[in-house]
Amino acid sequence: MKIGVVGAGLMGGEIALVFALGGFEVLLHDRDAAVLRRAIDRQTALLDKGVARGMYAASDKDEALARITPVAAIDQLSECDLVSEAVFEALDVKQAVLGALDAICKPGCILTSNTSTLPISTLSAALAPARRPAFVGAHFFSPVSRMALVEVISSFDTAPATSARVIEILQRIGKAPIVVKDVAGFAVNRLLHAMLIEAVKLVEEGVATPEDLDTACRLGLGHPIGPFALMDAVSSGLCLQVQQIMHDAYGERFRPPALLKQRVAAGFVGAGRRGWTRSSIEGAPKAEQ
Numbered sequence: 001m002k003i004g005v006v007g008a009g010l011m012g013g014e015i016a017l018v019f020a021l022g023g024f025e026v027l028l029h030d031r032d033a034a035v036l037r038r039a040i041d042r043q044t045a046l047l048d049k050g051v052a053r054g055m056y057a058a059s060d061k062d063e064a065l066a067r068i069t070p071v072a073a074i075d076q077l078s079e080c081d082l083v084s085e086a087v088f089e090a091l092d093v094k095q096a097v098l099g100a101l102d103a104i105c106k107p108g109c110i111l112t113s114n115t116s117t118l119p120i121s122t123l124s125a126a127l128a129p130a131r132r133p134a135f136v137g138a139h140f141f142s143p144v145s146r147m148a149l150v151e152v153i154s155s156f157d158t159a160p161a162t163s164a165r166v167i168e169i170l171q172r173i174g175k176a177p178i179v180v181k182d183v184a185g186f187a188v189n190r191l192l193h194a195m196l197i198e199a200v201k202l203v204e205e206g207v208a209t210p211e212d213l214d215t216a217c218r219l220g221l222g223h224p225i226g227p228f229a230l231m232d233a234v235s236s237g238l239c240l241q242v243q244q245i246m247h248d249a250y251g252e253r254f255r256p257p258a259l260l261k262q263r264v265a266a267g268f269v270g271a272g273r274r275g276w277t278r279s280s281i282e283g284a285p286k287a288e289q
């Protein structure tokens with residue numbers, strides 16, 4: 001089986017890597033040649049880390065890298081048996097990529113999307129009716145090389161044989177797929193953002209500091225990382241974007257907190273001085289209601 005991955009950014013680069021480590025030949029495509037080069041460098045660094053930690057032998061690293069071929073043109077994925085799409089989270093971009101894949105991929109090729117927020121049934125509409133049964137959501141988690149979970153989401157048209165096949169392939173590469181309905185945020189982002197919203201509200205109310213709430217989640221709930229460190233890692237801007245989509249879908253319970261909106265508008269979105277855990281929030285202007 002040959003796997004294709006479109007989009008070699010944070011997610012696509014590592015999705016290609018886990019398929020290669022699982023023994024599959026992988027063609028990795030990005031429209032940006034520099035991104036493709038950086039993806040290979042990152043894969044090499046991750047494999048070096050894996051070897052240093054005794055997760056696999058140096059020969060496994062060389063074999064995995066040899067299985068990944070960067071390709072400059074999407075047409076080169078025409079012979080793939082499964083193509084995973086991991087391009088920007090924008091409906092028009094994903095529709096264009098899926099339409100192009102539909103046109104060039106051989107009949108029977110399965111297409112999957114790594115979207116976090118776009119409905120799988122909406123994306124499916126970008127495909128010709130004959131391809132829709134072979135399209136399914138396969139939502140990986142970051143960092144893909146460490147997170148075993150994958151949410152598998154069927155559209156109205158996905159054939160049960162397609163999701164069953166994708167689940168089998170994911171299990172073969174050591175992932176733990178779960179089946180989730182095509183609802184906004186799927187399952188994990190609903191759980192996660194309910195917690196992130198509450199964490200920001202606790203700070204708004206002055207109940208505890210971001211640092212102490214991170215400590216609470218790590219040492220009281222056994223989470224590997226606290227909610228504020230997590231928001232800094234994935235960016236507060238992305239969290240706000242997801243919460244706005246979930247607010248549209250579910251109403252009041254997912255309304256993004258005012259403090260999060262203010263911080264994002266002011267550019268306080270990432271790690272370091274502009275992150276939750278290193279900068280004082282005392283000076284922030286009073287949250288609008």
Ligand SMILES: NC(=O)c1ccc[n+]([C@@H]2O[C@H](COP(=O)([O-])OP(=O)(O)OC[C@H]3O[C@@H](n4cnc5c(N)ncnc54)[C@H](O)[C@@H]3O)[C@@H](O)[C@H]2O)c1
Binds near residue numbers: 007012114
């Ligand atoms: N970042 C996360 O934590 C995370 C987690 C789960 C799912 N996702 C989803 O995964 C997808 C990718 O996210 P990411 O964080 O890797 O984004 P990213 O910005 O790091 O990478 C996206 C890549 O897609 C490429 N691209 C854009 N349009 C293209 C096109 N037409 N043809 C070929 N390549 C194209 C870009 O050059 C870029 O390298 C999104 O749908 C996102 O919602 C992200």
